[in-house]
Amino acid sequence: MHPVVTAFFDEPTNTISYVVKDPTGSSCAIIDSVLDFDYSSGHTDTESADEIIAFVEKEGLKVEWILETHVHADHLSAAPYLQQRLGGKIGIGEKITVVQDTFGKVFNEGTEFQRDGSQFDKLYVEGDSFHIGQLRGDVLHTPGHTPACLTYVIGDAAFVGDTLFMPDFGTARCDFPGGSSETMYESVQKILSLPDATRIFVGHDYKAPGRDEYAWETTVGEQKEKNVHVGGGKSKEEFVTMRDARDATLAMPKLIIPSLQVNMRAGNMPEPDAQGDVFLKVPVNKLGK
Template sequence: MMQTITHGGATIAAFHDEPTGSWQYVVSDPETRAAAVIDPVWDFDEKAAATATRNADRIASYVRAQNLQLAWILDTHPHADHFSAAPYLKDQFAAPTAIGEKVRGVQALWKDIYGLGDDFPTDGRQWDRLFSEGDTFKVGGLDGKVMFSPGHTMASITYVIGGNAFVHDTLMMPDAGTSRADFPGGDSHALYRSIQEILALPDDTGVFIGHDYGPEGREPACFSTVATQKADNIHVGGGVSEAEFVALRDKRDATLPLPRLMLYALQVNIRGGRLPEPESDGRAFFRIPANQFEPPKTGQDKEAG
């Protein structure tokens, strides 16, 4: 599924990946044809341990068909439910990759969980740019700004481009609420405060989410506004307090199993979207820690939940 939305001076092409419920975005300036890609998916079949580029190729085809010039390839955080296709798109378009600087903490955390050697770098060198809180950038004539939004992960950031906030896995659609905060490095108190900062943006700011699973059979959706989220979000709308939110979020998170791709995805995404280094015979192997996490609990197998 792909849909195009014009809002806040930008044209946003939204691509939905049904297996993971992920939304990927191409944000472009209609005047200059400059564009940024946000959170592209590198397909992975865990049964065959095989990668594919169907999602990234859809994005690349759109960029070429619209005669866009990629200025950035942006990740909001190291994802737990899909691989990042940032390096694949960089190879095609020579655009720089970027993520928030707190990814270094996620790298250190998961380096320990995976038992990686001392030679694994945790300084973020896998990306071309590490953004700090409040950093600005340009997408043609569109102004971009970085907001740190920890809670779902310690490294999560929001990109505000033109009049649009790409909020990754913090808020979901109003009828689905918010994202889980129980992954290593996550924190429901921090998530609440990050959401309040997003909701303090102007009411007409577009809110583009990272996941949607089409609850109760509706079509997957990706777009709302700050005003709609403040009024209607089932977890934070109407002035819910931090204590109320934390109690609700923590209770729900306790019922959710780990995303089915998490132990595959994090070792790829802390490498900036690259497979582990190949062995002497040229083959790459995944490293899965045994008994690091509890078995899945009853619940929906969703990352953002």
Template sequence: MTDKTAPIRHSPSTGPNSPDVWGIYEPDTGSIQYVCADLATRQAALIDVVWNFDPQSYATSEESLEQVLDLVTREGLEVAWILDTHPHADHFMASARLKNRLGAPTAIGEKVRDIAGLWRDIYHAPDAFDPDRDFDRLFADGETFRLGEMDVRVMLSPGHTLGSITYVCGDAAFVHDTLMHVDVGTARCDFPGGTAAQLWRSIEDILALPAETRLFVGHDYGADGRDAPAWEAAVAEHRASNPHVKEGTRREDWIALREERDATLPLPDRMLAALQVNLRGGRLPAAEADGHHYLKLPVNKF
């Protein structure tokens, strides 16, 4: 059953070179899934869509991706791209399953190759993960591609992971796990390959976009004084009031704040399962002789 209770919010086009954007909240992981559409052609990109996974039973389900596809059908959109910003630590990516359903190409940043190398060592699986096989496109920093009549630009935005990317489509930027909502702050950067110094530079680049640019973040876990999830704010709003990186914040103060905060955070409960799926483009390892799939988990490495 599709989860009809998960919030959906529409951010309409503001004019020429401005896409329609829908954000679809996934409550189990606080993830935001996006549909970005060119109104002129009705072509759409699906960004960071979730394949549901229960960390207690290790069962998967498709409620979230079905909700995304219901929206695509309802709005009369044609999916041209299936995009991810990075290999997620908190959920399975739905990219491979969406490709099987829709036939559209999948893409992620080219530094996923480096992330795959890092996690091969962590899992002691030297022959695992082939991003060139499992994704249709690996985007370089600064590369552009077309969504209908609109150009989409890729920005390398490391820090949360060493290969995270931001997609900039007109006046919309999908900034994944860099910023949190404007009343919360910034995202963690303590996973393997992530650093606070890199994340600071990435956020500086994002906040150098035009002031009216709509920034769409990857997660929301709520905030004091706010009941509903939220994920969109303009560059100007972040510059003015984001409690971590507003105008006047010093780099060294933010790095100290971020590293102190990250030291208190537990490992995401889906992370060690999710990375070995997401580094296969959202595929489980090959089934074994009994027809079932099995994951490999490192002990005492974290």
């Protein structure tokens, strides 16, 4: 089945969110939403999410799922806001518990922070399936960037999050806690074993050198042939050597500190204090290199 895919590009974070619609009805899913956040002021805004809401309402769609490909380190999720306005269940990979345990310690969250994934409505494992109306989705566990990364194969489309980028940009970093370039290579091979005609929708785009426009749709066949990091039959050893060397040169994402604290809570803010104020923590000398 050929789902109808509508993309929403958020330039401040280079994130692409997707509305994926059953072509035979009005059911849809939202994948990797964005809550706008101004770090310098600590203010959030819902402009990006409101654009999706306006589209869903204009088209008369019914949201069944609000899906996360992983715990993002470069933008905040708008999942709770979208759920409040549109309904639907929030889903992520069951290895979210590993991420919660890791960063619960980094941010000194204490025992009140639940590390069992209970903030989400559904925790997916490899081989799970779900439906968007009559449209079937299948779950691939594709770790490497993070332990909880998933690829959602919905009809003839695969939503790969940060595992793969456009062929001229390559793959995602693997140096976050729980990441692994060796594991990433195996996950990429799993995605590339899908039929060549499978449409791939990436989670970010940064306009590779020489390309003037943002892009987010490619195919398995194009990735196998042209991906600058894994295409053309590159070996695991070649990839790991390249990826580890490249990752050693990368700075931490600008929004990693607020993003992790919010996204490991399914997009919810930490509990407010007695006065109703919400605070995020800044760990010193824990996340940087």
